[in-house]
Every structure is written in C-alpha cells, then in structure tokens.
Amino acid sequence: MISATADEPLHVLDLPQLYEKPSGTDLVKALALLSLQPRTFGTSADVVKGPAVQPAGVTRYLTSIISSPLAWLETDELREAIWDAAAARLSERSGRAAMPAMSRIFNVPTSSGEEYTLTLHEPSLTADNLGMKTWVSSYLLSRRLHNLLESPPQLVPTASTDPSTSKTETPLRALELGAGTGLVGLSFAALQGKSATIHLTDLPEIVPNLAHNAALNVELLNRTGATVTTGVLDWSVTPSPLPSAEERFDVILAADPLYSPSHPKLLVDTIAPWLSHGRDARVVTEMPLRDAYLPQVQEFRRRMGELGLAVVEEGEEVGYDDWESADGGALAVKCWWSIWGWTEKV
Ligand SMILES: C[S@@+](CC[C@H](N)C(=O)[O-])C[C@H]1O[C@@H](n2cnc3c(N)ncnc32)[C@H](O)[C@@H]1O
Known part of the structure; x- marks a missing residue:
C-alpha cells in the first residue's frame, strides 16, 4: 500500500x-x-x-x-x-502555463468573521491570455476588501453625501478593469450585496470565462443580493461617446493590471473617463512589486497624480505565487495595495 x-x-x-x-x-x-x-x-x-x-x-x-x-x-x-x-x-x-483547466475554491473573509466561498473556473492557459488564471494580488485584495470597504473614509455612493438622503441611497456603482477570472469583483459583489452593483470587464477572449464564473457563483450572489454584469472593456479603445456623469463609476477596482510598458498609460487613461467625479469616488488597486515591472508601477503612480488622484491609503503585503519555483520552493511576492481619491472635486 x-x-x-x-x-x-x-x-x-x-x-x-x-x-x-x-x-x-x-x-x-x-x-x-x-x-x-x-x-x-x-x-x-x-x-x-x-x-x-x-x-x-x-x-x-x-x-x-x-x-x-x-x-x-x-x-x-x-x-x-x-x-x-x-x-x-x-x-x-x-508549470502553470501547461496546466489543464481546473476549478478552484476561494474563501473571502467578511467583516462578521464568516467566509464566503467562491468557485472559479480557470481554463488552460495560453501565453497571451493571462486573465484565464487567478493571480496572487487579486487573492490578497479579495481578502482585504471587507476591511478596505469599512475603514474610513467610507466608500459611499455619491448620491448619499446629503445626510437627509442617506437612507434612500442609490447603490454604489463599481467597475472592475482586467477582471480575469473575477475573484476581486465577485468578492466585492458578495460583500456589498444590495448596496452596490458591479460590472466586471476584460478583453473579449477573457469575458466568456468571466461570465461563466459569475454564473457559477449565482447562488452566493443571489443570497447576498449582489448585482453583477460582465462585458468587454478594452483599455486601448477610447469610449465614444465619453461616459455621461450617470454612467461613470463610484469605485474602480484593478488587480495585477500592469505587465507591459503600455499598461500604465492605458489604465490611467481608462480610469479618467470612467471614474465618477464625486468626492467619494475611489480607485482600489493591488499589484505585485516584481522588479521587472517596478518602472510601470512608478509610472502608474505618476500618471494617477497627474490626473488629480492621490493615495488615500496604501500598504504592502506578501503573498505566495500559487506555482512553485523551479527548485520546488514557494515564490514570495511583495504586493502593493492602494486606494485613491480625487485631490479636489473635479
Ligand atoms: C495579470 S492578469 C490579472 C487578472 C486578474 N485581475 C487577477 O489579478 O487575477 C491582467 C488582466 O488584464 C487584462 N488586460 C490586459 N490588457 C488589457 C486591455 N487592453 N484591456 C482590458 N483588459 C486588459 C488581461 O486580459 C488580464 O485579465
């Protein structure tokens, strides 16, 4: 035996x-x-x-x-x-790139100490389709979301800034960019329940699996009252016409979005038209601080500043890549999370 x-x-x-x-x-x-x-x-x-x-x-x-x-x-x-x-x-x-398709379970902590369970399908990877896999910074961000959403300053819908209307507030409108398998956006949806709607977006070849993952978790999403939609949003395409004030989003989420020299500009240029101009509008990101991509992280910071956004809260944490290195050891990855808001009302 x-x-x-x-x-x-x-x-x-x-x-x-x-x-x-x-x-x-x-x-x-x-x-x-x-x-x-x-x-x-x-x-x-x-x-x-x-x-x-x-x-x-x-x-x-x-x-x-x-x-x-x-x-x-x-x-x-x-x-x-x-x-x-x-x-x-x-x-x-x-290595992961040669792995067959698989379904994975992720536990998302809630502020009550309960954990929500999400099931995500990850198709077999091809070289160009990095969104078919769930990456370490989205795992870390999904586990941090319940804290981020509660710690001051509160992420509140712009419609509720008048205290007299706060009880009848419209749901927070959230957008995830480069959602991949959807871990961050689906976690956000379940945690926010009825108080938010979220649109999970990515490139055309990634969206079918993203939609599949939203459907896989429909029971949890229904139980929490979440509203999730999925669709294509390519950062290299300027929206035309530009989104109206009502079409913009109160929160934009992005995990591990920078892995090419063009990404910092594309990402910030996408945030610009889609982020609400309300004083509570927030961009929430987490990304690995891999040496090769540090210049892109710096460029992202600079471009966000130039757009009029400033860091409200930030921090670093360590996660472990889900695939071991060639010598069989775990690969520790330092990640940077950040929450951004407008420096002044735009
Ligand atoms: C490294 S993956 C991260 C996926 C997911 N956020 C995660 O952390 O697990 C980067 C994601 O950005 C998406 N992406 C890259 N370029 C894009 C573009 N021009 N427009 C929209 N999404 C893009 C990829 O398709 C991919 O899903």
Whole structure:
C-alpha cells in the first residue's frame, strides 16, 4: 500500500514499478499522489507542506508509464485513463502555463468573521491570455476588501453625501478593469450585496470565462443580493461617446493590471473617463512589486497624480505565487495595495 506523510515524502522507487506489472488501481493511486495542486497564495502552511513524493525521478517515472503499452491491464479504457493521468501529471510539472483547466475554491473573509466561498473556473492557459488564471494580488485584495470597504473614509455612493438622503441611497456603482477570472469583483459583489452593483470587464477572449464564473457563483450572489454584469472593456479603445456623469463609476477596482510598458498609460487613461467625479469616488488597486515591472508601477503612480488622484491609503503585503519555483520552493511576492481619491472635486 502506498502512503505518505507531509514530513516524509515517498521516493519514486516506493511507487509501483512497471516491471512488477502493478494493477491498474495501484497505478491510479500512485498517479493521484503525484498530482500537483496549485498553492493557495497566502497560507504559509501550504507553502511549507512538501510534495507527497520527492521530485527526483518523477518525470522519468511518468514518461515510462506513457511509453509503456501497459499490456497486462485488462481493458483499453483503463490503459487510456492511466496514460491520460500520467500525461496530466507531466504537464503539471511543466508549470502553470501547461496546466489543464481546473476549478478552484476561494474563501473571502467578511467583516462578521464568516467566509464566503467562491468557485472559479480557470481554463488552460495560453501565453497571451493571462486573465484565464487567478493571480496572487487579486487573492490578497479579495481578502482585504471587507476591511478596505469599512475603514474610513467610507466608500459611499455619491448620491448619499446629503445626510437627509442617506437612507434612500442609490447603490454604489463599481467597475472592475482586467477582471480575469473575477475573484476581486465577485468578492466585492458578495460583500456589498444590495448596496452596490458591479460590472466586471476584460478583453473579449477573457469575458466568456468571466461570465461563466459569475454564473457559477449565482447562488452566493443571489443570497447576498449582489448585482453583477460582465462585458468587454478594452483599455486601448477610447469610449465614444465619453461616459455621461450617470454612467461613470463610484469605485474602480484593478488587480495585477500592469505587465507591459503600455499598461500604465492605458489604465490611467481608462480610469479618467470612467471614474465618477464625486468626492467619494475611489480607485482600489493591488499589484505585485516584481522588479521587472517596478518602472510601470512608478509610472502608474505618476500618471494617477497627474490626473488629480492621490493615495488615500496604501500598504504592502506578501503573498505566495500559487506555482512553485523551479527548485520546488514557494515564490514570495511583495504586493502593493492602494486606494485613491480625487485631490479636489473635479
Ligand atoms: C495579470 S492578469 C490579472 C487578472 C486578474 N485581475 C487577477 O489579478 O487575477 C491582467 C488582466 O488584464 C487584462 N488586460 C490586459 N490588457 C488589457 C486591455 N487592453 N484591456 C482590458 N483588459 C486588459 C488581461 O486580459 C488580464 O485579465
């Protein structure tokens, strides 16, 4: 019988060896043990937990299964299932970009101490479609949102600035830019419930999965009274005609939006027409401070300032990428979160 503990990972030679003609069941169990799950970004417990099987020799073990005719197994179906599982284990070891599609569960803390559970589908990644995966800064931001939304200054709908109308306020209008799989926007929707509506946006090729993820979580969204819509909003396209005052948004959210030299300008130029001019309007962002992209973070800061926005609150925190580095260690990522408001009423 194969068994492993977190303290004592197995050696590949502890797994059933092909020369022994192991049963299909034993091979399926061994391949399940070799499954690499994505990390959960933030928990050090997961980061220190090692693999069930030591990595040395695993690739050779998997390729030997794929290239074996497995002639001693009873059925073609069993052989196919084992080859497929071995191929999947092999692609998991080729990094996230080679991973098959998967559904992942995310827990979003609420201010009452309860946690909301979101299920997000992540299709297999292709090089250009970074929005098919959930990134570490959106995980951190989703866990911080309940605090951000409550800490002063309150994010309140512009319609409620008159105290006499605050009881009949219109819902806060929120927009997420580059929403990807939708973790931040869907968390915001569930946390805000009836008091906000949110429009989750991204490029055309990303939006179908985004809409799928909104549908996957419809039960939670209905329970909390949230209103979520999804659609295309390409930062490189200037809206025409420009949004009216009613069409602008009280809150704009963006997680991990800068990974090309053109992004700081595109993003700030998109915030400009879409952010409400109310004094409570806010932009909430979180992004990794990766060395290669620091100039873009600086440019984003500068351009936001030039637009008339200033940081209301900001901070740094560390998360862990959900895929391990080549040496098997967890990749710590420093992230910067920030909340911006107008320096003066525009
Ligand atoms: C690194 S991903 C982050 C996704 C998600 N916010 C997260 O943190 O998990 C960057 C996102 O920005 C989107 N994006 C890039 N360029 C864009 C553009 N010109 N217009 C709209 N979205 C864009 C990508 O499609 C992708 O979903």
